[in-house]
Amino acid sequence: xxxxxxxxxxxxxxxxxxxxxxxxxxxxxxxxxxxxxxxxxxxxxxxxxxxxxxxxxxxxxxxxxxxxxxxxxxxxxxxxxxxxxxxxxxxxxxxxxxxxxxxxxxxxxxxxxxxxxxxxxxxxxxxxxxxxxxxxxxxxxxxxxxxxxxxxxxxxxxxxxxx
Numbered sequence: 779x780x781x782x783x784x785x786x787x788x789x790x791x792x793x794x795x796x797x798x799x800x801x802x803x804x805x806x807x808x809x810x811x812x813x814x815x816x817x818x819x820x821x822x823x824x825x826x827x828x829x830x831x832x833x834x835x836x837x838x839x840x841x842x843x844x845x846x847x848x849x850x851x852x853x854x855x856x857x858x859x860x861x862x863x864x865x866x867x868x869x870x871x872x873x874x875x876x877x878x879x880x881x882x883x884x885x886x887x888x889x890x891x892x893x894x895x896x897x898x899x900x901x902x903x904x905x906x907x908x909x910x911x912x913x914x915x916x917x918x919x920x921x922x923x924x925x926x927x928x929x930x931x932x933x934x935x936x937x938x939x940x941x
Contacts, residue, residue, distance in 0.1 A: 780813040787813075821850070823858035823866050824887065834887040837866045837926075841882040841938050843911070848937070851879045854914065864894075864926055870912060871919030878916055884909045885926050888933035897923040909938050 791809040794801075815826045824836025838858065842851040850856055853874035860867035872879050885891035889908040896903050896910065898920060908931055914920070 780816045783813045820858060821856045822887070823861050823868070836887045837861060837885070837891070838868060838924075839884040839887050839889075841884065841909075843880055843882055843939065846937070846939055851881050853877065854879050854881055859921075864928065865923055866926070867921065867923045869919055869921045870914060872914035872916060875917045878913060880911055880913050882909050882911050882938050883922075883924075884938070885924070886928070886931075886933075888935060890929055890931050890933045892927045892930045893924055894927060895925040897925070 787809050794809065818824045818826050818834070818836065821840075822834075822836035822838050824834055824838075827834045838856075839848070840850045840854075840856065841848055844851065853872060855871045855873060857869045857871075858866060859869060868883075870881070870883075885893050885908045892908055893905045893910060896905055910924075912920075912922070
C-alpha cells in the first residue's frame with residue numbers, strides 16, 4: 779500500500795506542469811512521497827496518528843541510547859509479529875555483521891504501559907518496568923514476547939536518559 783502510494787506521488791510530481799509561482803500554497807504536500815503508515819504498524823504495533831495533530835497509539839517505542847535519540851539504532855530492524863490484549867511479539871535484528879547494538883524498548887508511545895514479563899525461546903523472566911534494554915550481537919536477532927499491563931502509567935514525553 780505504501781509503495782503504491784509512493785509510486786503514485788512520484789508520478790504526480792513528474793507530471794505536474796505548474797510552476798512554483800502558480801502552484802497553490804495551501805496544498806504543499808500534494809505530492810509528498812513520504813509514507814510511514816506501514817512502518818508504524820509493523821515496527822511499533824501502532825496506528826498512524828493522521829494529519830490533524832492526533833497522538834500516537836502504539837504498543838512499543840524504541841530509543842537509541844548511544845546517540846540519545848528516539849527510534850531504532852542504525853542497522854537495527856524491528857517487526858511486530860503479533861498483538862493480543864496483553865502481549866506483543868516482536869523480532870529485533872541487528873543487520874550489522876561487525877557491530878553490536880543496544881536499544882531501549884518502551885511499553886507504549888508514552889511509557890503508558892508496563893511490561894510484566896519477557897519471554898524468549900528458552901526462558902520467561904518477570905519485569906516490572908516501562909522500558910527494557912536489549913543488546914544485539916553482530917548479525918543476530920531475537921524474538922521477544924512481552925506481556926504487559928496497558929494504560930497503567932501516567933503518559934510521559936521524557937526520554938529514558940532524562941529520568
